[in-house]
Every structure is written in C-alpha cells, then in structure tokens.
Amino acid sequence: MTGVAVAGVGMHPFGRFDGVSTTDMGAGAVRAALREAGVERGGFQAAFCGTAYGGVATGHKVLSRLGMTGMPIVDVEAGCASGGAALMLAAGAIRAGQYDTVLVFGTEKMPKGIIRSSFFEPWQEEAGLAATPAFFALRAQRLGRASGVTKDHLARVVVKNRRQGAQNPDAMFQKETTVEEVLASRVVCEPLHLFMLCSPNEGAAAVVLRRADRAAGAVPVTLAAAVLRSHVPGPVLSESTPLSGLADDGVPAPTTLAATAAYEEASLGAPDLDVVECQDTDAARELQSYEELGLVEPGGAAALFDSGATALGGRLPVNPSGGLLSKGEPLGASALGQVVELVRQLRGECGPRQVDGAKTALSHTVGRGANAGVIVLTR
Amino acid sequence: VRVMVRDGLFRDGEPPTLLGSRCGACGSVLFPRSETCPYCASSDPEPVDLSRRGSLWAWTAVTAPPPGYKGDVPFGVGIVELPEGVRVITRLTEHDPGTLSEGQPMQLAIVPLHHDGDGNDVVTYAFGPVSP
Numbered sequence: 001m002t003g004v005a006v007a008g009v010g011m012h013p014f015g016r017f018d019g020v021s022t023t024d025m026g027a028g029a030v031r032a033a034l035r036e037a038g039v040e041r042g043g044f045q046a047a048f049c050g051t052a053y054g055g056v057a058t059g060h061k062v063l064s065r066l067g068m069t070g071m072p073i074v075d076v077e078a079g080c081a082s083g084g085a086a087l088m089l090a091a092g093a094i095r096a097g098q099y100d101t102v103l104v105f106g107t108e109k110m111p112k113g114i115i116r117s118s119f120f121e122p123w124q125e126e127a128g129l130a131a132t133p134a135f136f137a138l139r140a141q142r143l144g145r146a147s148g149v150t151k152d153h154l155a156r157v158v159v160k161n162r163r164q165g166a167q168n169p170d171a172m173f174q175k176e177t178t179v180e181e182v183l184a185s186r187v188v189c190e191p192l193h194l195f196m197l198c199s200p201n202e203g204a205a206a207v208v209l210r211r212a213d214r215a216a217g218a219v220p221v222t223l224a225a226a227v228l229r230s231h232v233p234g235p236v237l238s239e240s241t242p243l244s245g246l247a248d249d250g251v252p253a254p255t256t257l258a259a260t261a262a263y264e265e266a267s268l269g270a271p272d273l274d275v276v277e278c279q280d281t282d283a284a285r286e287l288q289s290y291e292e293l294g295l296v297e298p299g300g301a302a303a304l305f306d307s308g309a310t311a312l313g314g315r316l317p318v319n320p321s322g323g324l325l326s327k328g329e330p331l332g333a334s335a336l337g338q339v340v341e342l343v344r345q346l347r348g349e350c351g352p353r354q355v356d357g358a359k360t361a362l363s364h365t366v367g368r369g370a371n372a373g374v375i376v377l378t379r
Numbered sequence: 380v381r382v383m384v385r386d387g388l389f390r391d392g393e394p395p396t397l398l399g400s401r402c403g404a405c406g407s408v409l410f411p412r413s414e415t416c417p418y419c420a421s422s423d424p425e426p427v428d429l430s431r432r433g434s435l436w437a438w439t440a441v442t443a444p445p446p447g448y449k450g451d452v453p454f455g456v457g458i459v460e461l462p463e464g465v466r467v468i469t470r471l472t473e474h475d476p477g478t479l480s481e482g483q484p485m486q487l488a489i490v491p492l493h494h495d496g497d498g499n500d501v502v503t504y505a506f507g508p509v510s511p
Contacts, residue, residue: 138457
C-alpha cells in the first residue's frame with residue numbers, strides 16, 4: 001500500500017466577502033493549491049468537495065469555472081468535519097491504488113448569526129431546544145465541574161487564540177483582545193460570552209494529494225492518517241445532540257474514537273505531536289479537545305492550559321493559526337483550513353506564528369452528526 | 380385551544396407525564412419514545428411513563444431568540460437526570476442560572492410557549508425546582 005503526500009495547498013481567507021460567491025472562493029483556493037502542486041488540467045483523477053450550505057453540485061460549479069471537469073466530483077457533507085471526510089475519502093482512494101492524484105477542497109458561505117441547521121425538527125426549534133450555543137454552554141459547565149475550568153480560563157483561551165490569529169493574514173479577526181474585553185462582551189448562554197464563540201463565516205481551502213512515490217517538493221509532507229468517526233450513543237451532550245442520554249460517563253466521545261484510530265494509523269501517539277489545530281467553536285471546546293484527543297488525561301485540561309504548553313512558544317502549541325475563534329468557521333472549509341495551516345507549519349513557512357521545528361501535526365474537527373475528523377501530518 | 384408543541388412527547392394531564400420507552404433487550408430508557416433502540420439496535424422498546432422528578436445535571440439560559448424559536452427570551456435550558464438512569468434535555472422554568480445548583484430536585488411542568496396564528500396556545504414540557 002502506497003503512502004499519501006500533500007503536493008500543494010491553497011486558501012481563500014476566512015471572513016465575510018459580500019459579492020464573492022461560494023464558487024469564486026472555491027476556485028481561488030483550488031487554483032492556488034494546483035499551482036503549488038504543479039498540477040494542471042487533467043493532472044488529477046478525482047475531486048472531493050466539502051460543503052454543508054453550498055447546495056447541489058458545489059464542487060462541479062467550482063471545477064466548471066476552472067474548465068477542469070470530466071473526472072468524478074463528489075460533494076461531501078459531514079458537518080464541521082466535512083473537509084476531513086473529503087480528505088479521508090481521497091486518501092483511501094490513493095492508498096487503494098485507484099488514483100495517483102486527487103484534489104480535495106472545501107468552500108462555504110454560512111448564513112449570518114446562530115447557525116440554523118436542518119438537522120433539528122421544527123418543533124425542537126419552536127420549543128427553544130435547538131439553540132446551538134446552549135449545548136456549547138452546557139458542555140462548558142460540565143467541563144468546568146470535571147476539569148476545574150473557570151470562566152477566566154475560557155477568556156484566556158480566547159486571548160491566546162486571538163493573539164496567534166493576529167499573525168495570520170487568512171484570519172477573520174487579526175486583532176488581539178484582553179480578558180477584560182472578552183468578559184465585557186454580552187453573555188450569550190452562561191458561562192459563554194460572545195467573544196468565546198466563533199463566528200460562522202465564509203472561506204475556502206484546497207489540498208492536492210498524491211501517491212507518495214510520485215511526489216516531489218523540497219519539504220515533502222506526508223498524510224499519515226485521515227480518520228472520520230461518528231458517535232456512539234450514550235452521552236447526552238454528544239455532538240449528535242440527542243434529546244436524552246444515559247447516566248453513564250464511560251462512553252467515549254467521537255473525537256476520542258477518531259483520535260485513537262488516527263494514532264494507530266499513523267503509528268504514533270499524542271506525546272509525539274509538535275503542533276495541533278483543534279475545534280474551538282467555543283473556548284471550552286478547545287479545552288475539552290485537549291482531553292478527548294489524549295493531549296492530557298481526563299480532568300487535566302485546565303492544568304495543561306495553565307502550564308502554557310498550548311500557547312505559541314510552549315511544548316505543544318494549539319491553534320497557531322488563531323483557531324476558529326480568530327478565523328471564523330466556514331463548515332465545509334474549516335478542516336482543510338487547518339490542514340493548510342499545518343502543512344505550512346511543517347514546511348516552516350509561518351513567519352511570526354511558526355512552531356519551531358514542527359515535524360508532527362494533528363488537525364481535529366467535530367460537530368453535528370456527530371462527525372469527528374482527525375488528520376495527522378508528518379515530515 | 381391548548382395544543383402540544385408536538386404530539387407524543389408528553390401527556391398534558393394533571394399531573395403531566397413525559398413519555399419514554401424502555402428497551403426490552405438491553406434495558407436502556409429512551410426519550411422521546413422510539414420503536415427501535417439506539418443502544419442495542421433491537422426493535423423491543425416498550426412504552427413507559429418517565430419519572431416526574433429528577434435532579435439538575437446541567438443548566439444555562441438562552442438570551443437571544445435562536446432561529447425558528449417563537450417564545451420569549453431569556454429562557455432556561457438544562458439537563459435533568461431521572462431516577463431510571465436517563466438524562467433529558469429540557470426547557471427550565473427558571474431562566475436565571477445563578478439561582479440553580481447541581482443536583483437540585485426538579486419537577487416536570489407543562490409551560491406556555493407562544494400563541495400560534497390559529498389562536499392556539501402552544502405548550503411544551505419543562506422542569507422547574509421542586510417547590511419547598
């Protein structure tokens with residue numbers, strides 16, 4: 001079985017771009033990734049496009065714009081992990097020998113405000129039981145109790161990520177903030193204030209994958225694992241957002257299922273990681289991800305954060321791109337945006353937000369479905 | 380006319396009752412009612428009435444109206460653990476998080492949600508602190 005290499009990456013910045021369509025953004029990211037990979041028309045045999053709100057044939061519209069159709073083009077929806085799902089399918093096809101070179105991209109224009117999801121039944125919206133930030137808040141409260149996470153921790157996660165995002169030209173918010181400013185923003189759902197929640201927004205990202213034995217490039221980056229998992233029922237606060245769950249805290253989260261499989265696929269473990277991009281839809285979600293990804297033992301999230309290990313300059317910087325708290329979240333593009341950042345980190349191209357000497361990187365997204373995607377990249 | 384936000388979730392009686400199921404194969408308690416069990420994939424769940432009282436496991440309040448919501452804000456949302464080992468996502472009658480505490484005894488109530496365009500009073504299930 002052949003390995004899979006990343007031959008090129010490209011990005012359309014994340015933000016709000018009136019008058020720029022989903023197709024425009026996707027085409028921009030794809031063109032940049034193909035250029036970097038040295039791939040032209042006819043140089044890839046399949047394309048997978050992550051999108052949740054793009055509508056029918058989003059991927060076809062992007063590749064039609066570029067005059068690059070004829071090959072299979074498959075749109076992939078897996079909530080916040082859509083890009084990870086697309087990457088998993090592409091990598092699997094290359095490993096199986098089906099294709100040599102595959103284009104993976106994600107593009108999205110999210111509606112403004114709280115994300116409305118067709119996932120919920122109308123009565124659930126009518127009764128107020130479909131408020132996404134409320135589920136985030138309930139998780140934050142439980143994490144607070146289990147792991148000693150305080151509101152001050154949540155504010156400091158925002159400060160950390162916004163400081164890192166201030167160095168990222170592709171981020172929506174490139175301005176630092178303070179604990180005082182975060183806590184002065186309005187309460188959306190206690191304990192979460194507005195600045196502790198990421199903004200749904202717009203953007204695109206693209207990655208060209210190639211059989212490792214056909215790849216070239218100065219600093220080859222290997223896709224060591226690309227795993228998608230759904231939930232196992234039980235946890236009432238699972239991203240599957242059930243209306244009930246069991247009084248049993250021993251059921252693994254989808255993120256843990258995906259991470260465990262990804263470490264096995266990549267033949268390494270959490271202690272081997274140098275840099276992580278993880279789901280920080282809200283500030284508590286980043287801390288919860290530390291535990292679910294095995295970066296620290298259960299209950300240890302606040303202590304790991306307090307140690308400074310996860311800030312730029314620490315032992316294991318998390319979200320050097322600024323995370324979703326700085327970049328915003330275009331669902332279909334967010335996972336591939338992480339991959340673009342990590343590939344650039346592994347190549348040493350990140351300037352002031354560079355994690356020195358990074359050799360092993362992990363990308364994590366989780367959301368509605370539940371879907372959890374974990375990707376491991378090495379050089 | 381008083382109508383339920385959705386049929387089959389609860390009995391709007393005095394006292395009210397949440398309608399669940401218990402799986403005949405694995406014993407798991409489900410809410411809402413289901414003819415299949417998500418825990419063991421069997422088709423054996425039987426209808427059961429759930430306990431009216433439980434304890435508060437998590438809570439918050441929603442301060443701005445989410446998409447599709449037709450009631451007033453702020454409103455409480457939380458999770459109540461029932462003695463049969465099931466945790467239920469529910470509205471709360473209390474919307475000030477500062478007044479609630481973990482493990483607090485809670486009791487089922489049916490509460491007004493909004494008046495619809497056809498002159499109906501739409502009601503839903505909620506849990507509130509047990510009156511002393």
